[in-house]
Amino acid sequence: MKPVITAFEASPDKGRGLARDMQVRWALEEVGRAYDVRLVSFAQMKEPAHKAIHPFGQIPTLEEDGLALFESGAIVLHIAESAPGLLPADPAARARAINWMFAAQTTVQAPIVEREGAVLTEADKPYHAERLPMLEQRIRVRLDDLSARLGDADWLDGEFSAGDLMMVTVLRRLGSSGMLNDYANLTAYIARAEVRPAWTRAFADQLAVFTASQKG
């Protein structure tokens, strides 16, 4: 039975692959699993039927054989455990890959999402210009450390893993900020991910959903 995921009917990112169904699509493509997509509107996400699956009324979700999951990190981990390709077999290497998943979702993502929120909802406030450099400095602290750790390696810890998948999707959120321009190795890291066939397919599929939504 194919898993069913949910995604935005019309993603606010306009198909740039920043919505979190991208992480799930990419993971499913990496392990070569077919899936179905159920599109939901913003209104539908807040309805009881969707909140029964996702208590916080968001996307993505994954349903499969009676199991329902609703956090992209947990969904990607579940997919990674279901088939080879995203987690090393060695237990220590596997634990380190999961470590990078959490690092992406918490330590690195938190200041990025905070800046996003400010740009999205507070850009017209008189204090925004004063706060923005502070928010960007918090991101830069993380990028400095991440860049130092990555060095000239292709991926964060040996082979490409679910940790890289999460980290790349989190870093891509900075695309329009220009902040990545100061980090040549992180830019190259993202570029390496974006030419993976699984990434290309996942990106095309989510973009097709947005494109179709504009023709309605």
Add this chain to the structure above:
Amino acid sequence: MKPVITAFEASPDKGRGLARDMQVRWALEEVGRAYDVRLVSFAQMKEPAHKAIHPFGQIPTLEEDGLALFESGAIVLHIAESAPGLLPADPAARARAINWMFAAQTTVQAPIVEREGAVLTEADKPYHAERLPMLEQRIRVRLDDLSARLGDADWLDGEFSAGDLMMVTVLRRLGSSGMLNDYANLTAYIARAEVRPAWTRAFADQLAVFTASQKG
């Protein structure tokens, strides 16, 4: 061989159990594993020796048999997989428990940490009073949904799990805000956790470190 974790030499939370070594200590106590603690100062956390283990220069870390992990979520998951007590044996229930771990660390924690940061670093700014209700409303949206999902259950999904462990520690960060007063079931949920023998031992141990640091 006992795992070695790191913790603040003198925690900025003054021993209230909000530093993230609490999650790791609690998890180790739940599964009944002895451990050693290496205390680090703020200066030491930013030194190369510590950053070799934790690239972002924070605590906690866990070292064991040549493996080094540095994200509390990943460390707790690693501990949960090492011994029974924190993850159900049933694969679907296990995936749902991990789902709650990610929900705690991302969806629920993000707005809580954002408010904390504002209170800590921007309380003296003229715009702080205007921003605070917005920050608290973002938290309330999450607490409303979490409270609705928990209902009158003891734990988020059947038996106590690593998902509850992460969620309780994240919610406890709101302690001084007074925001939890509007959520009787979440307050009771935290109280249920705080009488677990494993929580009590972990809390006492981290408090003892802070108390000792003040006698130096």
